Amino acid sequence: MQVSSKLDKMVPVTVLTGFLGAGKTTLLKRILTENHGQRIAVIENEFGPESIDNDLLVQETSEQIIELNNGCVCCTVRGDLMDTLNDLRKRRQQGELKFDRVIIETTGMANPGPVCQTFFMDDDIAEYYRLDAVITIVDAKHGMETLDRQPESQKQVGFADRLLISKRDLVNEADYEALRHRLVRINPRAHVTPVNFGETDLKAILDISGFNLNTILDIDPEFLADEHADAAHAHDHSHEHHHHDDDDDGHHDGCGPGCHHHDHHHHHAHDDEISAFVFRANKPFDPERLEDFLGGIVQVYGPDLLRYKGILYIKGSNRRLIFQGVHMMMGAEAGAPWKSSEKPNTKLIFIGRKLPQEIFTRGLEQCLV
Structure with missing residues (x-):
């Protein structure tokens, strides 16, 4: 029982990532303006033109932390994330700031790995904050091209506990399914959900417990079906062919479970x-x-x-x-x-x-x- 009460007292942290233009800022603006009754501290690790404070936090001060009228707190990280988290912790402990949870928005080009490691490396941070989940937003229209061209975007997908696909309405069903299939091949343990940021249920992206040890291991059934088909396929062909499949990570893009007749064409189109x-x-x-x-x-x-x-x-x-x-x-x-x-x-x-x-x-x- 002690463990759960300790977890309850820790401040949950969500890492929000996704490539430039995927819709992170749209989602954050919604979080920072809506009356959801939660006091959320948003740490913006963003230096590009997409930065949220241009529109929302018009301010002349050099103060790093701004309190918003819906109870949220917004910080811009100009230095080290560890320092910012420790600063927030001290100010919360002293009663200067009130917040219930933290959302960290990473820059569009960032690999979320080092951000996640921060919560395991520093004792003060590990004692006070509980890393809840990595949420990655993928743009339905440009997602395939981004995954082809930007290795960091594949890491963002690989780290995710939840994958949100934005701009679903801009693509046809076949293109959406091809992207979804590819995301599952890269990361079969993240739930993939199309999302309209005007209507996202914040409960669906907060309190996921993706980093809790005691959560069950979910693997997308599509991936398991594909994997099963890969094994059956290998069994019917020579060992050499099976080995080739492994090297190309068994990726059959845009093609349903058990579909193998264009293996090589698909593999080299998206060799993730x-x-x-x-x-x-x-x-x-x-x-x-x-x-x-x-x-x-x-x-x-x-x-x-x-x-x-x-x-x-x-x-x-x-x-x-x-x-x-x-x-x-x-x-x-x-x-x-x-x-x-x-x-x-x-x-x-x-x-x-x-x-x-x-x-x-x-x-x-x-x-x-």
Whole structure:
């Protein structure tokens, strides 16, 4: 019980990211002007012309923190995010500022990884703030082109707990489905939702608990169906062909589950650097071997691992182990006991940049009892 009351007291933080022009500023303006009854501190890590204060916060002062009339607080980060968060914490503790939660808007070109790591690296910040989720906005009209041209936009998708697709009305159904399919291939654990910012339910993007260890592992069914089709496809063809599929991260863009007749054409049209794969096993892990292997993998591939999460079946334990990580930082805790009706098993998902799936799979298999 102690854990939940401690979490309740922590200030939840949402990281809002997305490429230039995707609609972050539109969403923020709505948050900063609407009477939603929540006092939200918005930290703007934005230096470009899109910056929100041009329209909303016309002000002559050099003061970094402005209070708005709906109870929100707006800050512009001119320096280090850690300093800003610690400054907000002190001012809140001293009663100078009142806010219930924080939203950090990253610059359109930013990789959200370093922002997320801030919440694990600094003890004061880790004690006071609870990183809730990364929300990434993707523009339906320009999303495909942005993902092709801008590697950072793929990272923004890979890090997300929620993917919001804006400007859905500007594209036809086939183009929307092709984009959605591609987003699922990059990040099958984020819910993908088309969104109209005039009507977004703020509850749908706040309090997601994407970084809580005890949350369930959701993987998009479309991805699992595709993966299953990949495996069946590989089984029917030579091993060499299957290996090629793996290298191109099994990406079949704009094409439904089980559709493979234009594999190579699709692969090279959108050869995404960021992709995902799932590891499953019905045998238990040897805990020591697993710890050694994961420690080694994180040392070697940490910079290219964006998010990884799993429910693990561990030898000698009647509980599932919940495991997750961001880059080189990982954590685990005991989850619910396996029910008598359940067959204990492991399901692990890795999202990262050009990860060698075969090395991960072989290594994890060697850690099984």
